[in-house]
Amino acid sequence: MAKKDRKIVILGAGASIGSKRFPIRSSHDQFRDTMPSAENFFFDLFKVNNPENKYLNSLNFLGLTYEGLHDLIVRSWNINNDGFDPNEWKGVNIEEVMTFFEVGSNMHPKGSNEQKMFNKAQEYLLSFLNPFMPMICEDQHCEYLLQVFWQLDKSDSIISYNWDTIAEFTLQEAARMKRGELAQLRNYAKLLREESINPTEYRSRGILLKLHGSFNWMMCENKECHSFNKIAAPFQPRKYKLLKLRETWNCPTCGGKRLKPLIVPPVSNKMIHKNSFLKNQWMIAREKLIDVTELIFIGYSFPPTDYYTEWLFRQLNFIENRHPLKVTVVNPEFGKRNTYVTRRYNNIFKGAEITGFKTLKDYVKN
Ligand SMILES: [Zn+2]
CATH class of the missing domain: 3.40.50 (Rossmann fold)
Incomplete structure (x- = not known):
């Protein structure tokens, strides 16, 4: 046979990353027409494509939103932070940053300030990535x-x-x-x-x-909920159409907002x-x-x-x-x-x- x-x-x-995002419908889409790479994650993420202001070609989104996390990366990767120079962020690999935090949180004694710092850093990094990354991918x-x-x-x-x-x-x-x-x-x-x-x-x-895992595999953290710790399928009920990002933020069972993606x-x-x-x-x-x-x-x-x-x-x-x-x-x-x-x-x-x-x-x- x-x-x-x-x-x-x-x-x-x-x-x-190789992917070219499409369609580009708004000026916000225009801002970012490619996906960041793992290797130069932050450098890529900070790049903006701004036709109206050619001098604004980079923006430190991390420093603007999660200052403490930003400063921890700056310090650990020995980034020169006198004024924002995006080139200083080249080679700061997202997977290496995550690994660094993970090792840090396992090495320091339980309950120590160092361990707390690394645990917080992991938590904040995930809050930064989600919803930032899925927003870039939406539709x-x-x-x-x-x-x-x-x-x-x-x-x-x-x-x-x-x-x-x-x-x-x-x-x-x-x-x-x-x-x-x-x-x-x-x-x-x-x-x-x-x-x-x-x-x-x-x-x-x-x-x-x-x-x-996936940024849109949301699990309900409400212990009373029937769907506790179960993945809510990111699809419209009984259909094969993907939910919009916002539609994944409420638990379909209890309606609660305490959800966490499985990644x-x-x-x-x-x-x-x-x-x-x-x-x-x-x-x-x-x-x-x-x-x-x-x-x-x-x-x-x-x-x-x-x-x-x-x-x-x-x-x-x-x-x-x-x-x-x-x-x-x-x-x-x-x-x-x-x-x-x-x-x-x-x-x-x-x-x-x-x-x-x-x-x-x-x-x-x-
Ligand atoms: Zn629930």
Whole structure:
């Protein structure tokens, strides 16, 4: 029997940045037409695209809203803060900042002022990112990803490591263009609504999986509520249309406003197997590998701290009579001799045919 192609698109932190936001409808949209990268997160975030005032090309949003958090980063990263120079923020990586706070809060004695400071910093950073990041993504799609998603078959899947919501809004746009529903978005909504999950049932259903959580997976913190600590599916009731950001701020069960998004910060991988919903998503991803013929990695670089991802893709070696695997890597670092990214892909996918593209635009054009 001829084997049908089965693709999985994997979106890493670089996938959202390569993306060009669309549509640009207001001057606020115009202000920010690309997504920030993990590597230069704050530098990118502070950049503004202001056609009316060419001297105002950068604004310190963090300093304006969370002064204490701002000052802690300035101090720890040795940023020269005499007057605001955005270039000083180059290389301040959001994942490294989160990791730094996390380590700090674990190293200092319980109840000490230092521990309190790091705990507060973690809390404030999340309050800064949310709703700031989902606001950037609201109703936006990436034009390049749209073309990738458009060509997916109904059994192909998407795995995202990002908390932002560009992927789902792009899927929604692809569905709109096809004048219908898209398997990946529909099955993602069903999964979020499921009372109990059996990963094997998802083997041939195309789906979107968000392995590190999402800014719109809101969990009610009201202990009296029937939905306490459960994710409210970010979709309109009984439909497959995504909620607007504001609509995710009230608990659909108790109406309360004490909600918190389910997201896994880097190095907090240990949270993954403690949360059964997240763990099930990883097991679904593993199930998908059984039939996969092509893996397309966009903006993912296999960081050494991502033990779970390495575990996941090494599962390929346990599958009997596996189909020949094609690996496509969209990452400017892949293909350069001896770069970390090149070595990691060659090591993890030993024996597979690997093709590289520098940018998402290049990939889509070819
Ligand atoms: Zn509630």
